[in-house]
Amino acid sequence: MAERLLDVKGLKVRFATEDGIVNAVDGVDFELDRGRVLGIVGESGCGKSVTAMTILGLTRGANARFEGEVDYKGRNLLTLSEEALRDVRGNEIAMIFQDPMSSLNPVYRVGAQIVEAIATHENVSKEVAKRRAIDLLRQVGIPRPETRVDDYPHQFSGGMRQRAMIAMGLANNPDVLIADEPTTALDVTIQAQIIELIDKLKDDFNSAVILITHDLGVVAEIADEIVVMYAGRVVERAKKRELFYDPQMPYTWGLLGSIPRLDRPKPERLHSITGAPPSLINLPRGCKFRPRCPHAFEKCIDEPRLESRVEDPTHLDRCWLTVEEKRDVRERTIEGELVA
């Protein structure tokens, strides 16, 4: 049994704004074991980034309220003091972000920013730290790291910058690496390289990864387990195989249908889920996906619990349709024939 690193229980995050209370995260549970990759998937604004940033306490502020637990090796990070949390950040849990163009400080050398990450958590000399920065850059596949270490971010390409970010994230050999849409700003060939790199380094560094994305294609490569989020909630959760071959939630079908496929006849237009995610200030009653769901019926006015409705007890979803009903409409929904 692999070591349990993270255990998120009933996490809720609310922000008070001028327009009202934003329920950014509204009940999220998941666990993460060493050596595993957890994919969190959902549209923009579904709460996946807030979830990730809350783990590191980066959403703390005067207008933020938290509920639930983020249990990291027996410590609840939600209630940990800011000072103690700083020891965790970048050291035990590291995070890399969506846009490598803007995530590095343009006025400092790439190497210096990695050195800063090392020196924050470890008492090492500048020379040692720099040598480690060069090693890290080599490990993430930067050519000629001895000279590139002294480059500024603008001298790196987008893919190289994301590699440098990964190097910075791994600088202190963290247990958990949270990658928040690490490939969104990159072109497709680079995306695959970065995902493979994260997968490889996870094994080299013996850590676990939370991979956040809106692209099921990205998690398909490396995730062990996938959490699908919608409107701040987990709406489906399953092992990767289960999720792709036996998806239970109509929202997941929509996501799957939105992936352009080369092995199917070319559709007139790319599929998309009609409508837009609900406002997190004023959520619809019952199932939050109901207004966009082609299969919504009376029962959906009550929100289904997240529970297992199939044979596999680890496969959870929030949908009132019976397994048989789902089997009837699933393929056609994914194909885009049935829309709301």
Place this chain on the structure above:
Amino acid sequence: MLAFVIRRLIGAIAVLIGVSFIVFLIFIVVPGGDPATRLAGKNANDQLIANIKHNWGFDRPFYTQYGIMMKKAFTGKLVSYTNQTNVTTQIKEGLAATFSLSIGAAIIWMAFGILVGVISAVKAGRWSDRVITIVALIGISMPVFWLGILTRYFFAEKHTWFPDGEYVGLTQNPFQWFWHLLLPWLVLAVLFIGVYGRVLRGNMLDAINEDYVRTARAKGLDPRRVLIKHVLRNSLIPIVTLFGLDFAAVLGGGAILTETVFDLHGVGQYAAQSIGAFDLPPIMGVTLFGAFFIVLFSAIVDFIYAFLDPRIRPA
């Protein structure tokens, strides 16, 4: 590097020619600008004016006159029309006062401008930020001649805590130098502190929301280090431009009001007197002197900018 210097030098010459030509033209266009009538005095007859025109070369085409004036300006031979003193000598006499005023005030306004900006950015939205904002806006809105006269009246005349105007040389008596300059420094700095504080506050609030600041926090840096190394460092870059040009302006005699109110006999006060007397040669001299500093410092600013922001460094 050499190309940069040469380009800058050519630009500087072009700016100086342009500035001097416009100043010269203004005198031809503006009514009452004819120096001959002014030189001839109140009881002048036409013959006298014609003689003066001929002797001073005012009857020659304006471009010839301009040429002569430029030649005189750059050989240090400009002479005032009203009292026949040498302009270069007069500017030199004002240098010490003007430089002392500028450098001292610049140190004060930079230090307090940064302090005000940082505090109000860190406390953004809280009452301390609001108080600072109001004080800064008052500082920006107060005209220097008004603030200067009130300060001088209250602190140097009603209560004799400070000397009542005038400049004392640094080498003559360092303490008196400082004591005489303290009020002018503060009065001149007030406006700039307000402006710099506001600009820096805005820059910092923008920078705080930058992705690289989030990265810095995610690395586990303590908030002070994030603020100084990542937020402030990047926010100061635009301030350098402001500072370079403002400092050049006061160095070049731009602090006309402060110098006049406190009777410092600097270049600025000389400029004010010359404008009052409608005296072209000193105005020309002072204008070129000021323009020189503006040109010089904008080149220095570009240079420092490249140092502060690696993205604009030539490859």
